Amino acid sequence: MGSLADTILIIVVLLNLALLGTGRLRPSIRLVAAQGMILGLLPLLVSEHGAGLRLALLAVATVALKGVAFPKLLYRSLRSSNAKHEIDPVVGVTASVPLGLLLLAGSFWMASRFQLPAGVEVASNLVLPVALATILCGLFLIITRLQALNQVLGYLVLENGIFVFGVALAHEEPFLVETGVLLDVFVGVFVMGIAIFHISRTFDHIDVKQLSRLKD
Amino acid sequence: MTIAALILIPAASGLLSFWLPSQLGRRALLVAAAVMHLGLTLSLWSARPEPTPGSWLAVDTPGLLFLTIASTLFMASAIYCTGYLSHEDVATHIDREERFLFSNEPESVFIGCLLLFLASMTLVTLSQHFGLLWVGVEATTLASAPLIYFHRNHRSLEATWKYLLICSVGIALALMGNFVLAVSASAAQAHDVNLHVTNLLANASKLDGVWLKAAFLFFLVGYGTKMGLAPMHTWLPDAHSEAPSPVSALLSGALLNCAFLGIFRVHQLCTAAGEGEFSRSLLVVFGLMSMSVAAVFILRARDFKRMLAYSSVEHMGILAIGVGLGGAGVLGAIFHAFNHSFTKAALFLAAGNILLVYDTKSINDVRGVQRRLPITGALWLAGFLAITGTPPFGTFLSEFTVLRAALDADRAVVATLYLVLLAIIFIGMANVMLKMSQGTAPESTPNSSKDKLVSVGPSLVLASLVFMFGFYIPKPLRNAFDEVTLSVREKKDSLEESATIVPLRVENETLTAISTEVQSALHEHGTEPKTDAEEIRE
Numbered sequence: 001m002g003s004l005a006d007t008i009l010i011i012v013v014l015l016n017l018a019l020l021g022t023g024r025l026r027p028s029i030r031l032v033a034a035q036g037m038i039l040g041l042l043p044l045l046v047s048e049h050g051a052g053l054r055l056a057l058l059a060v061a062t063v064a065l066k067g068v069a070f071p072k073l074l075y076r077s078l079r080s081s082n083a084k085h086e087i088d089p090v091v092g093v094t095a096s097v098p099l100g101l102l103l104l105a106g107s108f109w110m111a112s113r114f115q116l117p118a119g120v121e122v123a124s125n126l127v128l129p130v131a132l133a134t135i136l137c138g139l140f141l142i143i144t145r146l147q148a149l150n151q152v153l154g155y156l157v158l159e160n161g162i163f164v165f166g167v168a169l170a171h172e173e174p175f176l177v178e179t180g181v182l183l184d185v186f187v188g189v190f191v192m193g194i195a196i197f198h199i200s201r202t203f204d205h206i207d208v209k210q211l212s213r214l215k216d
Numbered sequence: 217m218t219i220a221a222l223i224l225i226p227a228a229s230g231l232l233s234f235w236l237p238s239q240l241g242r243r244a245l246l247v248a249a250a251v252m253h254l255g256l257t258l259s260l261w262s263a264r265p266e267p268t269p270g271s272w273l274a275v276d277t278p279g280l281l282f283l284t285i286a287s288t289l290f291m292a293s294a295i296y297c298t299g300y301l302s303h304e305d306v307a308t309h310i311d312r313e314e315r316f317l318f319s320n321e322p323e324s325v326f327i328g329c330l331l332l333f334l335a336s337m338t339l340v341t342l343s344q345h346f347g348l349l350w351v352g353v354e355a356t357t358l359a360s361a362p363l364i365y366f367h368r369n370h371r372s373l374e375a376t377w378k379y380l381l382i383c384s385v386g387i388a389l390a391l392m393g394n395f396v397l398a399v400s401a402s403a404a405q406a407h408d409v410n411l412h413v414t415n416l417l418a419n420a421s422k423l424d425g426v427w428l429k430a431a432f433l434f435f436l437v438g439y440g441t442k443m444g445l446a447p448m449h450t451w452l453p454d455a456h457s458e459a460p461s462p463v464s465a466l467l468s469g470a471l472l473n474c475a476f477l478g479i480f481r482v483h484q485l486c487t488a489a490g491e492g493e494f495s496r497s498l499l500v501v502f503g504l505m506s507m508s509v510a511a512v513f514i515l516r517a518r519d520f521k522r523m524l525a526y527s528s529v530e531h532m533g534i535l536a537i538g539v540g541l542g543g544a545g546v547l548g549a550i551f552h553a554f555n556h557s558f559t560k561a562a563l564f565l566a567a568g569n570i571l572l573v574y575d576t577k578s579i580n581d582v583r584g585v586q587r588r589l590p591i592t593g594a595l596w597l598a599g600f601l602a603i604t605g606t607p608p609f610g611t612f613l614s615e616f617t618v619l620r621a622a623l624d625a626d627r628a629v630v631a632t633l634y635l636v637l638l639a640i641i642f643i644g645m646a647n648v649m650l651k652m653s654q655g656t657a658p659e660s661t662p663n664s665s666k667d668k669l670v671s672v673g674p675s676l677v678l679a680s681l682v683f684m685f686g687f688y689i690p691k692p693l694r695n696a697f698d699e700v701t702l703s704v705r706e707k708k709d710s711l712e713e714s715a716t717i718v719p720l721r722v723e724n725e726t727l728t729a730i731s732t733e734v735q736s737a738l739h740e741h742g743t744e745p746k747t748d749a750e751e752i753r754e
Contacts, residue, residue: 114426114430115426116399117399117400117402117403117424117426117427118403119402119403120399120402120403135392139385142381142385148377151381155381155384155385155388158385158388159388162388162391162392162395165392165395165396166391166394166395166398169395169398169399169402177345177347177348177350177351177411180347180348180350180351181347181350181351181391183351184351184354184355184358187355187358188354188357188358188380188384191358191361191362191380192380192381192384195361195365195373195376195377195380198365198368198373199373199377202368202369202370202373203370208377211373211374211377211378212374213370213371213374214371214374214375214378214453214454214457214458216453216513216516216517216518216522
C-alpha cells in the first residue's frame with residue numbers, strides 16, 4: 001500500500017517538472033489532466049480499512065472532474081482563442097525546470113523540519129514534501145506564465161497540491177465539505193474559462209501582459 | 217427554518233431571475249428578496265432559531281453582527297440598483313476612456329448574480345463549520361466576479377480577471393489552512409474533534425499548538441487576500457473602481473467583512489488554545505501594513521473610486537489592529553466594522569451619482585458637486601467627515617476605542633503609527649473630497665440627471681445610522697459587541713473574570729460620555745483632525 005502511494009506521489013512530482021518544461025498550451029492541459037487522474041487514486045490508498053463508499057465516491061468525483069471535465073473546459077476556451085504556446089514567460093521554459101528542482105529540494109528541507117503531531121499517521125513519508133512542492137510549483141506557474149490559460153493551469157496544480165495534503169492527512173473532512181470544495185473548484189474553473197473566452201474576444205489574445213491598464 | 221430561508225430566498229430568486237423575462241419583474245424580485253432577507257435578519261435579533269441538524273448552520277453573535285451588516289447594505293444597494301439599472305438600460309455605451317462602444321452584461325445575469333452573492337455571504341456568516349465557511353467564501357468570489365464585469369469593456373475585464381485569479385489563489389491557501397487545522401485537531405489527545413466551530417472551541421486546549429499556528433498563518437494570508445489586507449490587497453482597488461457603484465458598495469462594505477469573520481473565528485480558536493499572543497501580533501503587523509499602504513496611495517490618488525477602495529484597505533487594517541490589540545480593541549474593531557461598512561457604502565453610492573453626472577472618475581475633472589447635486593454633495597461631505605473618523609460620527613468613537621486599547625496595552629509605537637497614519641489619510645482624503653465638492657460646477661455636464669429619491673435615499677439612511685452611532689448604540693447591539701469582545705479574552709484572564717468584565721461593561725456604557733469628553737478635549741487642545749479640517753475649509 002505504502003509503496004503504491006509513493007509511486008503516485010513521485011509521478012505527481014515528475015508531472016510538475018514536465019509542466020514547468022512545457023511552453024505549449026495543449027500538452028500542458030494534458031499534463032495537468034494526467035496529474036488530476038492519478039491523484040484521483042490517492043483517496044483509495046490512504047485508509048487503513050480499505051476504501052469505503054465515501055472515499056470511493058471521492059475518487060470517482062476527482063477523476064471525473066480533474067481528469068475529464070477540467071481539460072474539456074480548458075480545451076474549449078483554448079479553441080476560442082488563437083493562442084498556441086507561451087510567449088515570453090517571466091522565467092524561460094528551460095530555466096523553469098532547474099528552478100522547479102530547487103523548489104522541490106526546498107520542500108523536502110521544509111517538510112523535514114515540520115513534525116506531525118503525535119497520533120497522526122500518514123500513508124507515505126513523501127506526502128508533506130510532495131504537497132509542498134506541488135503547491136509551490138502551482139504558485140510559480142501563476143506568477144511566471146503570462147498566458148491566462150497557463151495561470152488557470154497553475155491554479156489547478158496548486159489545488160492538486162492542497163488535495164494531496166488534504167487526502168493524506170486530514171481524513172476527518174466530512175462528505176458535505178468535500179463535495180462543496182469540488183463543486184467550488186469546478187465552478188471556479190468554469191468561470192475562469194468564461195473569462196478567458198471574453199479576454200480572447202476583446203483583446204484578440206489571452207496574454208495577461210496586456211492587462212495592465214489599471215494602475216496607480 | 218429561518219436559517220434555511222435566509223439562504224434559500226436569495227438563492228432561489230437569484231436563479232429565478234436568470235429566466236424571468238420581464239424586466240420590471242426582475243427588479244421587483246430583487247427588492248422583494250432584499251426586504252424579506254432584511255426582515256428575517258432583524259427577526260433573528262429577538263429570537264434565535266435552533267441550529268440546523270448536525271449544527272452546520274446556526275446563528276451566533278459574531279455571525280449575526282456581520283449578517284446584519286450584509287443584509288442592510290444589500291437592501292440599500294438593491295434600492296439604488298433600481299434607479300441605476302434604468303440609467304444603464306441602453307443598448308450600447310461609449311467607453312469613457314478609450315472611446316469605443318461596448319454593451320452591458322444582460323440585466324438578468326446581473327440581478328441573478330447579485331442575489332446569489334447575497335446567498336453566499338449569508339452562508340459565510342451562518343456556517344458553524346470551517347469547511348463550510350470556506351465553501352461560502354469561495355462561492356462569494358464566483359458569484360461576484362460577473363458583477364464586476366457588468367460594463368463589458370477592457371478595464372473591467374482586467375479587474376475581473378485579477379479578482380478571480382488572486383482571490384482564488386488566496387482562498388486555495390485558506391483551504392490548506394482548513395487541512396492544517398484538521399491535522400492539528402487529529403493530534404493524539406483530540407481524536408474525535410471535528411471542524412465544527414463550537415466543538416473546536418470546547419476542545420481548544422487539546423489542539424496541537426505548532427500546527428494551529430501554521431493553520432492561522434494560512435487562514436490569515438488566504439482570507440486576508442479576500443479581506444484586502446496589504447500586501448495581498450492588489451486586486452481590491454481595480455475591482456472596486458471598475459465594478460458598478462452599488463456592487464462596489466457591497467464588495468467594500470459586506471464582502472470584506474465576511475472574509476474578516478473567517479479570520480476572526482480562527483483567531484477566537486487560537487485565543488482559546490492559548491496561542492492568542494501569536495495571532496494577535498500578526499494581526500497588528502498586517503493591520504499597520506495595510507494602513508501604511510493605503511496612506512501612500514490615498515495621497516497620490518487620481519481616481520476617486522480608487523481612493524475609496526484604498527480607504528477600505530485602511531479600514532480593514534484598523535479592524536485587524538483592533539482585534540490584534542485585544543480587550544477593548546476588539547470592541548472597537550467590531551463596532552468599527554459597522555461604522556465603516558455603512559459609511560463606505562453611502563460614499564460608493566454617492567460616488568455612483570457623481571460618476572453618472574460627470575461621466576469621469578478623474579478627481580481633477582470633478583468640481584462643484586455641492587452646486588450641481590446638492591444632496592449628493594452634502595452626502596459626500598458628511599461621508600468624508602465620517603470616513604476620516606471626525607466627531608460626532610460613530611467612526612470617531614470606534615477609532616478612538618482602538619486607540620485607547622493601544623494606549624491601555626502600553627503599545628506606544630502602535631498607537632503613534634496608528635495616529636500618524638490616520639492623520640495622513642485625513643489630509644489625503646480632505647484634499648480630494650473637499651476639492652470635488654466645492655468650486656464652481658461646470659456649465660453643462662455630460663448627463664443632466666438630478667438627485668432622485670432612489671439615488672440618494674439609501675445613502676442618506678446609511679449615513680444617518682453612522683451619525684446615530686456617534687450618540688447612541690441600540691442596546692442589543694451593545695450587548696452583542698460585549699459578548700464578542702469577551703469571547704476572545706485570553707485564557708489566563710478567566711481566573712479574574714469579574715475583573716475583566718466589569719471595566720469593559722462600564723466603558724461600553726460610557727462610550728457616549730467619552731465621546732463628548734473627548735470632543736471637548738479636542739476642541740481645547742485643537743488636535744489634528746479639527747485643525748486640519750478648518751485649515752482646508754479656509
